[in-house]
Amino acid sequence: MxxxxxxxxxxxxxxxxxxxxxxxxxxxxxxxxxxxxxxxxxxxxxxxxxxxxxxxxxxxxxxxxxxxxxxxxxxxxxxxxxxxxxxxxxxxxxxxxxxxxxxxxxxxxxxxxxxxxxxxxxxxxxxxxxxxxxxxxxxxxxxxALMANVQGATAPFSSAASLLPLGAPSGQLAGAIDQIRQGLVHYPSTSGRNAVALKVMVDDFGLYHAVLAVMAFIVAVVLVGLSVMSWRRFAATGASGSAASDGRTRRTMRWFGVLSALLASAAIVVAVANTGTAADPAPALLGFYKGGW
Structure with missing residues (x-):
């Protein structure tokens, strides 16, 4: 007993x-x-x-x-x-x-x-x-948070640059930001003593977004797999019986399937957007130094 x-x-x-x-x-x-x-x-x-x-x-x-x-x-x-x-x-x-x-x-x-x-x-x-x-x-x-910090650790220079007061720079920083903006407008045909530093910024910014694109793609694949598993469980539970627990499981699996698919779609959008930025980072970097991101 x-x-x-x-x-x-x-x-x-x-x-x-x-x-x-x-x-x-x-x-x-x-x-x-x-x-x-x-x-x-x-x-x-x-x-x-x-x-x-x-x-x-x-x-x-x-x-x-x-x-x-x-x-x-x-x-x-x-x-x-x-x-x-x-x-x-x-x-x-x-x-x-x-x-x-x-x-x-x-x-x-x-x-x-x-x-x-x-x-x-x-x-x-x-x-x-x-x-x-x-x-x-x-x-x-x-x-x-894990994805953001892997991204930041992979390209710490670009991540650290986000701490700069780009919206309202002052003094020598304002002059440097203005020169960077002008250089990015004509990139990659920019010449002069700052061309090398500008290329480092552009390449690092491209890496910054490439890492996020890869991680977002991996997450999307995992979420698609979870969605498929949820829908299979949903179908299998429906064939096994009609107990109250089966109904509860079917509702839960249905929500898992839908939400996983929606999150996978969002991850794919992030992956595609960051892939485009990684392929041509200069325009996005210009927007960044204009304080638009």
Whole structure:
């Protein structure tokens, strides 16, 4: 009798791993927000972990690089770019870990909701559904954060340039930005001492978007696969019977199939748009330095 009750109780919960996964998700989420700037700044000087100091260091270093016309970054800019690379690496690792935890948590919650003898057959099962939806959305946010940080780590110079006050530059930075804009209007026929530096900017910006295009394509393929799997489960459940749990599973799989297809379509749009920018990055970079992105 006790064994039967114990089995019944164990069937009604998603497992002991649930609180562990929740704790890990909370810890990783907090680390993602608080830790990257501090960890990336280890071994550096100049207070780059402070956003204001980072921008104050970046602006004159960027101007110095542009005026030099060299391919190699000056030491101050190299230090900023290296810091920004480490910053994105730390955030990317944390985002990847958080994504894994959230996916594992979402799977357990959805299984608990869909389990025939579990709480999904009672009103309390709505709590598992709500939690599963919330965790799934957070997993998508973590995926987007992972992609953004892989992109930033691959092309940290272009990513760091987004910190510049391009909308309202002043002083020497305003002059440098104006020269960059003029050079990009005629790119690649631009000549002069800044041609090499401008090519570095254009090539890095192209890489920045090429990486995102590849990641978006991979995500689209995965989402298409999830959509196909969901529709197959939908069809198989309909053929297996008409129990209440079957109806609940069919509705869930139908929504999974539709949403996965929609998200895959969005990922394809992102992949195509970034592929076009990577193939011809100069016009998009001009829009960037005009403060339009």
């Amino acid at each position: 006790r064994t039967r009750k114990a089995l019944s109780r164990s069937a009604e919960v998603p497992g002991r791993a649930l609180p562990v996964l929740v704790a890990l998700a909370v810890a990783l989420g907090a680390a993602f927000v608080l830790a990257p700037s501090r960890l990336a700044a280890i071994g550096t000087d100049g207070g780059l972990s402070d956003q204001r100091n980072l921008i104050d260091t970046l602006s004159p270093a960027f101007v110095k690089y542009w005026k030099s016309g060299d391919q190699e970054f000056p030491p101050d800019l190299e230090r900023v770019v290296d810091y920004w690379f480490r910053f994105h690496v730390v955030k990317g690792v944390l985002a990847a870990a958080l994504l894994i935890v959230l996916v594992a948590l979402a799977v357990r919650l959805w299984k608990a909701f869909l389990r025939p003898s579990g709480p999904g057959v009672r009103a309390g099962g709505r709590g598992f559904a709500a939690a599963a939806i919330l965790v799934s959305v957070l997993a998508l946010v973590s995926l987007a």
